[in-house]
Amino acid sequence: MAPPLAVILSPGTPGRRTCCFIRDENCIMPQIEIIQGDIIEADVDAVVNAANNDLQLGGGVAGAVRRKGGPSIQQECDRIGRIALGEAATTTGGNLKARYVIHAASMQLGGRTTAANLEASTRNSLRRADEKKLRSIAFPAIGTGIAGFDTRRCAEIMLRIATEHLKGQTSLERVVFVLYDEPSRKIFAETWTAMQKSEPSRRAGMMERPPTSAIERVRQELDKYEHPLFIFSAREKGEAVEVIIDFRNKDLGLHTYYFDMHPRDLDHPQFEWTFQRQLYNCMHDYLMEMFIRTPQERQH
Secondary structure (H helix, E strand, O other), X not given: OOOOEOOEEEEOOOOEEEEEEEEOOOOEEEEEEEEEOOHHHOOOOEEEEEEEOOOOOOOHHHHHHHHHHOHHHHHHHHHHOOOOOOOEEEEEOOOOOOOEEEEEEEEOOOOOOOHHHHHHHHHHHHHHHHHOOOXXXXXXXXXXXXXXXXXXXXXXXXHHHHHHHHOOOOOOOEEEEEEOOHHHHHHHHHHHHHHHHHHHHHHHOOOOXXXXXXXXXXXXXXXXXXXXXXXXXXXXXXXXXXXXXXXXXXXXXXXXXEEEEOHXXXXXXXXHXXXXXXXXXXXXXXXXXXXXXXXXXXXX
């Protein structure tokens, strides 16, 4: 049986620090820390870079790795080449404090992070750390910058994956989540606390997993889609869920497209297929509405 989880809160510098220890009666097992700060300065064996799968060090954490780590890190990335989405690759740390950089490929270059790619790249980063027999690793909130992933959902996924990993056989003693600002640190800390409150009941079989809500089901389905031109989101609309399609390039001034998923659509036994059909039909209509002029209009 996995050891029980406990939460210890204590002040940190800069910002605040949340130390979350996995314990049993005889020893302290690996720990999770949640802090605000600069991940490049983290005192760990490896820092994780929120990477694209081309391993090109651009902005955000990747830019900081490139600037402070020196050119050797990009040179190593170039030798590795493109990796699969959801994978992770290891380079040395160059001039950084950390001995290694683990590049978690949660998105394509210029693309967006999905829940599936975030989960896979987090899990594979932890595996890369074990392969090097590392004792500590620091993660940013992968995908929540330019890649557009929601911070709270990021926290739920990354903390769950880290907890699962630390309960198994691992060389890691510390997994540190280094958040850029206080609001992000607070979201991760709140998410961790909520996870621990539900853990005892879940282990004892006292709580059944609540059914997925309509909005959650639609958002989970939207996470499976990524498009270079469009951004997809959803919000509640009475008993229905409103799906929103926006054009990525806001400078063009194009209108936003909306369509509703009603309870009968959400309860359909082939929901995934019917959702895809409706999404594709609406995207077709959206593109047609973008015409400035058509031959039919000229005839009138």
